[in-house]
Amino acid sequence: MSNKTAIKEKFVVPGSKIGVIEEFIAGQGTYEIDGVIYSQRIGDARTDSKYRTVSIRPKISPIYPLEGGEIIGVVEVVQEKLAVIKIIKIGNSVLSKPFTGFLHISASSPQYAKNMREICKPMDRIRAKIISTSGGIIRLMTSDHNLGVLKTFCSNCGYQLSLKRTVLKCERCKNIEKRKLARD
């Protein structure tokens, strides 16, 4: 049997009955009560009669930080070993109200960093990846090459820092600073 004929799609709303556990293994977007499989979301129920699975392809999902997702944030607080990041964008979706994430020094850079202030400082725009959301606490990492600070400001005068070869230099007060920059 080919895959095309094995998969069937049907529009469902929350609470729609989509099968029984003797027929299918309940997959994503479904739940089971007393052997009956129901839908949790609005979407298309995909029943695969070859592998005997059923899952929902949702029409709409809330914008919520998920493990492995990339975010853009603003550094809010920097402590010695930890930075608090205000997440303003998840993937391509801009949030109307930000989430708060945490960046620990151990996940901030591929090299050894003694202090979090070598990685980022308050007000920096940062690109990071979500490594965990367990317990609703969002843990971030910037140790990959494409992750890190995107835009940063001078700690002396607040002017935007610009990259001169390998160092960040303030055009106004000539201050030189260090950050973990994203490659681009």
Added chain:
Amino acid sequence: MIDDKGLRSDGRRPDELRSIKLQVGVLHNANGSAYIEQGKNKIIAGVYGPREIHPKHLIISDRAAIRCRYRMAPFSTDERKHPAPSRREIEISKVIREALEPSVLSEYYPRTVIDIFIEALQCDGGTRCASIVAASLALADAGIPLKELVSSCSVGKVKGHVIVDLYDLEDKYGEADLPIALMPNHNLVTLIQMDGKLSKEEFDKAFNMALEACRKIRNLQNDALKRKYKLESDTEKPKDSKEEVK
């Protein structure tokens, strides 16, 4: 209030619902929204979230908190209503939240909040039931996982007759009022309140009438969601997904 033919003062049969219009996705800035017109009731519900909770002491570590605010517009009643939240509005907000909570699978979003805002633009009795219907649709429209949509309807007694879906006059001058919310597929009652007195037989009859009415409303809810999402998936956006159903 009931004539010789057994019809009510607005011409309905005892087991007849008011005409219901449901529309999903009416607010641009909300994550999910719905609008209900039930007779002269006009109610709009918006859902925001899951989003970060403030103040932080309201955090629930293993699931999302649900906050609900029901509000009547000052122009929603015959006599101007003071815009400040009244005791009644605070109570209705609480009962709506408690009616919706069992249907929301909030454990997917720990330490966050789901905010539900309900604005009653025009009131003519049975607004808590209509609000539950609209809020449940708005939750589904926001993409929040639900066990099932919650349907709700009121039943009551007027001049010894058990009637369904009471409007303002019947509510005021009737002998009993019994708002019920339930998840029809699972047969779970999420809200039941009672004003006045009903005998055991009357209660059983009223309860069965409410179940039947909730099932009808549940079908209308399904249709409203299908109208929005099926049309959206057909690439053409609906010009007006409103439909009147009696």
